[in-house]
Amino acid sequence: MKITAIETLIAREFENVIWVRIHTDEGTIGLGETFYGAGSVAAHIHDTLSPRLLGRNPLDIEALHRDMTALPLAHASTGAESRAVSAIDIALWDLLGKVCNQPVHQMLGGLCRPKLRIYNTCAGYGYVRNRDIRPVNNWNLGAQEGPFEDLDAFMTDAGALAENLLENGISAMKIWPFDPIARETGGLDISAAQMKRALTPFEQIRQRVGDAMDIMVEFHSQWNLTSAKRIANALEPYNPYWFEDPIKMTSTAALGEYARSTHVPVCGSETLGSRWPYKEMLDQDALGVVMVDLCWTGGLTEGRKIASLAETYHKPFAPHDCIGPIGFAAAIHMSFSQPNTLIQESVRAFYRGWYRELVTRVPTIEDGYVYPMEGPGLGVELLPEVFERSDLSVRRSEEAA
Known part of the structure; x- marks a missing residue:
């Protein structure tokens, strides 16, 4: 051939x-x-x-x-x-x-579990839809109407959104309410009033559903180290599941300092390419959860090496997905084939929305779990x-x- x-x-x-x-x-x-x-x-x-x-x-x-x-x-x-x-x-x-x-997961070693917990990244239908990928600019609120405009929902009533997700069996969600403030200040500083505003969604979630919802916090690498540490301290009472990309992933020493300043695990990072920077950060205990985007960091070949690397450091693996339908399918195959996969990212506005306009099938997600893809290859x-x-x-x- x-x-x-x-x-x-x-x-x-x-x-x-x-x-x-x-x-x-x-x-x-x-x-x-x-x-x-x-x-x-x-x-x-x-x-x-x-x-x-x-x-x-x-x-x-x-x-x-x-x-x-x-x-x-x-x-x-x-x-x-x-x-x-x-x-x-x-x-x-x-x-x-x-x-x-x-199926690809069989070629990667077979299934490690019959189903896998997912979390909902609270994006909307128009999120990252156009070429302007700058944070906040890429929100594209109102681009399309539908029941899963979760970005607007977490910015207006995160408690109601959390309740809706739980009603659908989804017990983990990712939000990024600090992004607009980072745009206002360049990520250099955050005032008391701004901090209070950004903490509002966390208060709403805990008041509405208590600890039934795990909350991942996405920072999109927009903050300097000093401000990121202040934000982490303010968020700890809300018991976040992880802090994702709090600073630019360009300094292992700075990320290690951040990780030591908080009890919340640091998750990183889809912005890293190949296994080499992951090893450096794992060596310095700067990562608590290893995230990789297979569409950016070298595909399934490199992704499984990063997952294995994480396992040697006794760290969980959590594939990123906030991109397209083929990448989502690839991430599902990878997640099921790796023994240290913690949880799989998903965006219900995508897999219940525009993905269906493009591909023959999307992964089966029910009651907060995704199930293995069937058929030869990616199955899509x-x-x-x-x-x-x-x-x-x-x-x-x-x-x-």
Whole structure:
């Protein structure tokens, strides 16, 4: 078997998402995906990676991954180069599963559990929908109406939202009410009045449902260390489940200082590329929960190595997902195959909303748990209607005749 063509697909309506299709001489096609900077990712795939992959055996995943990451600028980052590698790697695993007629989680070692707890990231239908990915700008409130506009809900009545989630069996939620204040102050400082405003959702949740809801706090790396420590201290009485990316993940020493200042575990980080920065942070006890986005950090090949690395430090693994439907499916397969997976991120405004416009199926989520994907490969394909969209642009690199 050999790779005969590599396609990239971008729909203007979903301009952050890029799909990759790996074609073979035997007719099997692998599907992958990544998110953000779709045009840059496509350029790297076709201009740099395709010449290295065309004509090769797609089942040699480890060797192909090494060749793709042995290039300048492809190390320890989540830039366009790493996202391109990630999308291709996911497609290769999808292809391998199809060739072997097994789901990807089986190819990764099989199921470690029959179901897995999820948490709801409280985004809305329009969240990160356009190219302006700056925090707060990317909220896009009111872009689409529906019952799961959870971002507006946590900013207006987080207690009612928590109650609604519990009624649906979901007992963990992630919110980011400090983001607007970080935009106001540049993340340099937070006043007493601003602190009180940002703490309101936590008060509402605890008053409405008590400790029945676990609360993850997302900071999007917007704060300096001094302010982040003050915020952590103010939040501790509300018993958060974790603090995610409180500062930029660029200083292990600073993150370690932050981790030592609070009893709440630090979760990080989808912004890290490859296992190497994770090891450095784990060595310094700067991470309590290891999070990875498979679409950014090197795909399933690198993701399982990061999960295993976390296990050697007795730390739990928690895949990130606030991106596209193929990445979500890949994360589900990874989560089920790793013994130290703690919990899986999900966004109900996505998997009950726009994901269904694009793919043949979404993972089954019931009563706060996700269940394994079935079928060969990832178990999901793009809908036929996607290929007929008027806003779809397709680029294809083929093996020379």
